[in-house]
Amino acid sequence: MPDGTSNTQNTAPDPWWDKPIFHSRPIKIISVGAGASGLLFAYKLQRSFDNFELILYEKNEEIGGTWLENKYPGCACDIAAHAYTWSFEPNPSWSSTYAGSDEIQEYFLRFTEKYDLRKYCRFKKRISRAEWDNDKGQWSIEITDLESGNIIHDWCHFLINANGVLNAWKWPDIPGIDKFEGPILHTAKYDRNLDLTGKTVALLGTGYATTSQQILPLIPSPYSSSAIQTLPAILPKVKKVVSFNRSASWVFPTQGYAQRHYTDEEKQAFASDPKKLEEHRRELDSNLNSLFSIFFQDHPAQKAITSAMRDAMAEKLKGSGLEDKVIPKWGVGCRRITPGVGYLDALVDEKTQVVPCGVKEITEKGCVSDDGEEYPVDVIICATGFDTSYLPRFPIIGSNGESLADAWKDEPMNYLGFAAPGFPNYFIPVGPNSPVGNGPVLIGIEAQLDYILKLINRYQTENIHSISPKMEAVEDFMEHKNNYMKRTVWEFDCRSWYKSGSTNGKVTAVWVGSTLHYLETLRDPRYEDWNFTYIGNRFAFLGNGYSQTELDRTADWSYYLRSEDDSPFLGRAKERRIYSRSGTISRPEIESEYSVVL
Numbered sequence: 001m002p003d004g005t006s007n008t009q010n011t012a013p014d015p016w017w018d019k020p021i022f023h024s025r026p027i028k029i030i031s032v033g034a035g036a037s038g039l040l041f042a043y044k045l046q047r048s049f050d051n052f053e054l055i056l057y058e059k060n061e062e063i064g065g066t067w068l069e070n071k072y073p074g075c076a077c078d079i080a081a082h083a084y085t086w087s088f089e090p091n092p093s094w095s096s097t098y099a100g101s102d103e104i105q106e107y108f109l110r111f112t113e114k115y116d117l118r119k120y121c122r123f124k125k126r127i128s129r130a131e132w133d134n135d136k137g138q139w140s141i142e143i144t145d146l147e148s149g150n151i152i153h154d155w156c157h158f159l160i161n162a163n164g165v166l167n168a169w170k171w172p173d174i175p176g177i178d179k180f181e182g183p184i185l186h187t188a189k190y191d192r193n194l195d196l197t198g199k200t201v202a203l204l205g206t207g208y209a210t211t212s213q214q215i216l217p218l219i220p221s222p223y224s225s226s227a228i229q230t231l232p233a234i235l236p237k238v239k240k241v242v243s244f245n246r247s248a249s250w251v252f253p254t255q256g257y258a259q260r261h262y263t264d265e266e267k268q269a270f271a272s273d274p275k276k277l278e279e280h281r282r283e284l285d286s287n288l289n290s291l292f293s294i295f296f297q298d299h300p301a302q303k304a305i306t307s308a309m310r311d312a313m314a315e316k317l318k319g320s321g322l323e324d325k326v327i328p329k330w331g332v333g334c335r336r337i338t339p340g341v342g343y344l345d346a347l348v349d350e351k352t353q354v355v356p357c358g359v360k361e362i363t364e365k366g367c368v369s370d371d372g373e374e375y376p377v378d379v380i381i382c383a384t385g386f387d388t389s390y391l392p393r394f395p396i397i398g399s400n401g402e403s404l405a406d407a408w409k410d411e412p413m414n415y416l417g418f419a420a421p422g423f424p425n426y427f428i429p430v431g432p433n434s435p436v437g438n439g440p441v442l443i444g445i446e447a448q449l450d451y452i453l454k455l456i457n458r459y460q461t462e463n464i465h466s467i468s469p470k471m472e473a474v475e476d477f478m479e480h481k482n483n484y485m486k487r488t489v490w491e492f493d494c495r496s497w498y499k500s501g502s503t504n505g506k507v508t509a510v511w512v513g514s515t516l517h518y519l520e521t522l523r524d525p526r527y528e529d530w531n532f533t534y535i536g537n538r539f540a541f542l543g544n545g546y547s548q549t550e551l552d553r554t555a556d557w558s559y560y561l562r563s564e565d566d567s568p569f570l571g572r573a574k575e576r577r578i579y580s581r582s583g584t585i586s587r588p589e590i591e592s593e594y595s596v597v598l
Contacts, residue, residue, distance in 0.1 A: 014463075014536055014540055015463075016463050016540045016541050016542075016543050017540070017543065017544065018543070018544050019543040019544060020543050020544060020545075020546040020547060020548050020550070020551055021541065021542050021543050021545075021546070021547055021548065022461040022462070022541065022548055023461065023541070023543060023548075024049075024050055024051045024460050024461055025051070025460055025461075026051050026052070026053070027049075027051070027052050027053070027157050027158070027456070027459070027460050028052070028053040028054075028138075028155070028156045028157050028158075029045065029052060029053070029054050029055075029156055029157065029158045029159075029160060029456075030054075030055050030056075030057065030127075030139070030141055030154065030156040030158075030159055030160070031054070031055070031056040031057070031120075031160040031161075031162050032057060032127050032159070032160065032161045032162055032163050033056065033057075033058055033059075033065060033161075033162040033163050033164065034056040034058035034060075034063040034064075034065070034121045034123075034162075035063070035064060035065020035066060035067075035068075035108075035162060035163075035164055036065060036067075036108060036164075036442065036445070037065075037162035037164060037429035037430055037445055037449070038056050038058075038065075038160070038162035039056075039063060039108060039111060039112055039117055040086065040429075040445060040446065040449055041160055041162060041429065041449050041452075042054060042056060042115075042117045042120050043111070043115050043117060044449050044450070044453055045453065045456075046115065046117070048453060048457075049453075049456075049457070049460070051460070052460075054120045055120060055122055055154070055156075056120045056121045056122065056162075057122050057125040057126070057127050057143055058121055058122065058123050058124075058125065059124070059125065059126040059146060060123065060124070061123050061124055062109075062123065063105075063108060063109065063112050063118075063121060064105040064108050064109070065164055066164060067101045067104045067105040067108065068105055069169075069188055069189070070101050070187065070188055070190075070226070071101055071102070071190050071192055072185075072187035072188075072190040072226055072229070072230055072233075072381075072383075073190075073229075073230050073233035073234050074229035074230050074231075074232060074233030074234075075100060075101040075187070075226065075229060076098045076099060076100045076101065076229060077098055077099055077101075077104055078098065078225075079098075079288065079440075080097050080098065080284050081094035081096070081097065081098060081099035081103075081104075082094060082277075082280055082281050082284055083281065083284040083285055083288055083440055084099070084104070084440075084442060085107070085281075085442065086111070086442055086446065087442075087443055087446060089111060090270075090274075090277055090278070090281060091107055091110075092267060092270035092271040092277050093267050093270075093271065094262060094267075095261055095262060096259060096260060096261045096262060097259050097260055097262075098259050098341065124145065124146040124147050125143050125144070125145055125146065125152070126143065126144045126146055126394075127141060127142070127143050127144075127394055128142050128143065128144045128151075128394050128395075129141070129142035129394055129395045129396075129397075130142070130159055130394070130395070130396045130397070131395075131396075131397040132397060132398055132399050132423065132424055132425075132426075133155075134399055134424075134466075136155075137157070137425075137465045137466055137535075138155050138156060138157050138425075139155060139156050139157075139158075139159045139425065139426070140153070140155055141153070141154040141155060141156060141159070157425060157459070158425045158426075158427070158456060158459075159396075159425065159426050159427075160427050160428075160429065160452070161392065161396075161426065161427070161428045161429075161431075162429050162430075163392075163393060164429075164430055165386070165390065165430055165436070165509070169186055169187075169188030169189065169385070169386050169387075170384070170385075170386065170387055171186060171382060171384070172204060172205070172359070172382055172384040174359055174360070174361065174362050175360075175361050175362070176361050176362040176363055177362045179362060179363060179364050180362050180363070180364060180365075180366075180380060181364045181365065182377070182378050182379055182380070183378075183379050183380070184362075184379070184380040184381075184382065185379070185380070185381050185382065186381075186382045186383075186384070187226035187227075187230060187381065187382065187383045188226075188386070190381075194379070195237075196234055196237045196238050196379060197237045197238070198237075198238070198239050199237075199238050199239060199377075199378040199379050200238070200239050200240045200241075200242065200376070200377045200378050200379075201234060201238050201240070201241050201242070201377060201378065201379045201380070201381060202241075202242045202244065202359075202366065202367050202375065202377040202379070202380045202381065203227055203230060203231060203234075203241055203242065203243045203244065203381050203383060204227075204244050204358075204359055204367070204380065204381065204382050204383060204384055205226070205227045205244070205246075205382060205383040205384040205385065225249070225336075225383070226383040226385070227243075227383035228249070228251065228343045229341075229343075230381060230383055231243060231343060231346045231347065231352070232341065232342035232343055232345065232346040234381075235346045235349060235351060235352065238351065239351070240351050240352075240353065241346075241351060241352045241353070242353045242355060242367070242375045242377055243347065243352055243353065243354050243355065244355045244357070244358060244359055244367070244369065245325065245326065245354055245355065245356055245357075246356075246357055246358035246370075247494075247495060248325065248326055248327055248328040248329070249326070249328065249335065250309055250313070250327075250328055250332050250335070251313060251326070251343050251344050251347075259341045285440055285443075288439050288440050288515075289439050289440070289514065289515060289516050292438060292439070292513075292514040292517075294332065294333055294489075295333050295438070295488050295489050295490070296487055296488060296489070297331065297487055297488065297489055297491075297492070298487070302331055302332065302333070302489060303331075305332050306331045306332045309332055310327055313326065313327050313344070314327065316344045316345075316348070317344065317347075317348060320347075320348045322347065322348070322354055322356075325354070325356040326347070326354075326356075328494065330489075330492040330493055330494045331489045331492055332489070333437075333489040333490070334489045334490060334491075334492035334494040334496060334498075335494055335495075335496045335497075335498070336436075336437050336496070336497070336498070353375075355369050355373075355375065357369050357370040357371055358370050360372075362380070365377075367380065385497065385501075386497070389500050389501075389508075390408065390412040390431065390432045390500070390508055390509075391404075391405045391408055391409075391412075392404050392405055396423065396426070398420075398422040398423040398424075398426075399422055399423070399424055399466075399468070400422055402422065404420060404423060407420065407422065408420075411478070411506055411508065412431070412432035412433075412508055413474050413475075413478055414428075414431055414432045414433055414474065414477075414478075415469035415473060415474050415477060415529065416433075416451075416477065416521065416522065417430075417431050417432065417433045417434035417435070417448065417511060417518075418431045418434070418448045418451070418452065419431070419468070419469045420468075420469070420474075421468060421469050421470065421471040421474045422468065422471070423468060424466035424467060424468040424531075424533075425459070425466050425467055425468070426468075427448075427452045429445055429448050429449060429452075430444075430445060430448070432508045432509065433481055433507075433508065433509065433510065433511055433512070434448070434509070434510075434511060434518075435510070435511035435513075435514070435515045435518045436509055436510060436511075437490075437498065437509070437510050438510060438511050438513065438514050438515050438517075438518070439514055439515025439516065439518075440515055441515075443515060443519065444511070444515050444518050444519075447518060447519050447522040447523075448522065450522070451522045451525055454525050455467050455525065455530070458527075458532075461541065462534075462541040463534055463535045463536060463537075463538070463540040463541045464532055464533070464534055464535070465533040465534055465535050466531075466532075466533050467530055467531065467532055467533075468530065468531050469529055469530055469531070470529055470530060470531050473526075473529035473530075480512065481507070481512050482506060482507075484512045485506070485507040485510075485512070488507075488510075490507045490510055491507060497509060498510050520576070524572075
């Protein structure tokens, strides 16, 4: 075949010249973290791609991310376990409705071993810096070895920041926190060896909202409020709990999907009859996906659930004097909604003292509340959450020399929840404005990674130098997002991590629709929203004129012939009816539920 050169600046020989179309060049990818998103990315890359190198740098000693780190009493997922799995990877052996952190981590461990993903992991390695090198078209990575302290240098074509959002825990900013003479713990760094028997415990931080599974079959959110889970879990052992409830939270006393253990017969039936398990999973996910209307401020469903929950809480708290202190004034859903199994019972228990304000100081012996009273305690548990600003945990320097922390200091300017302008070949699963409160979160992550891998496929099989979202596309998306949020409960006057811990700030965490809306949004990439820069002539990937099929001596060279047209529908409406199995379910007419006055 003739030699040739592309129109690159250095006139080097064109590597695509003597290759067939869509030649798969070698690619190297680095993932930050081996939690749920990092492991799923490894699985999907391994399943669909060849000729790649992948490294997951993980700061911990094992996989699991938040489920490895959070081991506080009562820690569990706040949606039903059978709804907290990958779409293709059911688990017939969940022990209970709401699985604990150990069991969830075990699910991801089995997933890792089943698909041989551990070979990609490098443990006790923390990525400490990343900088884009435009000349090389790759990321320069600095890694700190947490065992030796040594600095390691690496590189990659693509950087996947799979850190997640609820992973950077922090001590509360309270004066005197270092003075306390007893044990002080954070729920994200809990010491299970600490015996609380007979102790007086201060519990700081009634985080976010919980709700009834009786009225709302299932409410979406990836993680639950640690304070709401911790209180009922520690109450049987302790002498007393001083619960500092600085702000109100929606908590409902009962659940339709109550916390219970599955029987051995049920688990055996799920394991032996995949169809039975699938039916159970579909019921749970369908319930999750049926609730989006409650998140609109003026929707009848929002008003109905808020009224019903207020009445139910008032009934449960009757006679305690806590009604005005615990029941929120804002609507349900402004904060994330999670099941509060046993929380209200623990709150009104005689062993619990509720302090309806925050802590302004910690002394050697205890906590001083905002109203100046000191409460002597033996142990302090800080259920005070995480840094949810979406700012990166290490310097990430983009194509123009600006750090992502500076670019996002006012607002995380993102593309559809997983990319940032000016940062080529860089993706953030569960990034800002992902569907973390709108439906099954793991399914949303799958959609994000599928989209990302479609972009990586373009890169690997074409002569592309780099890919990044266009600034004008990001600006348009952010404008739509900010306008959309004005009609939702997420902009109610409540402090929420959806708004980076603020009361009236912009909504940075939640998607502009339901999870099903997100799946349809990401199904087909909008390539027009992306900057593609090329190595040489953009059509160099056409190569030597041969197809990949012609080089495969085992392939059918007339594969396009068939007896009938069974090809996919090319119109979105007909395609959607196929993949959503339209016509297979009969539901009552609910069109009015989805009517929202704009």
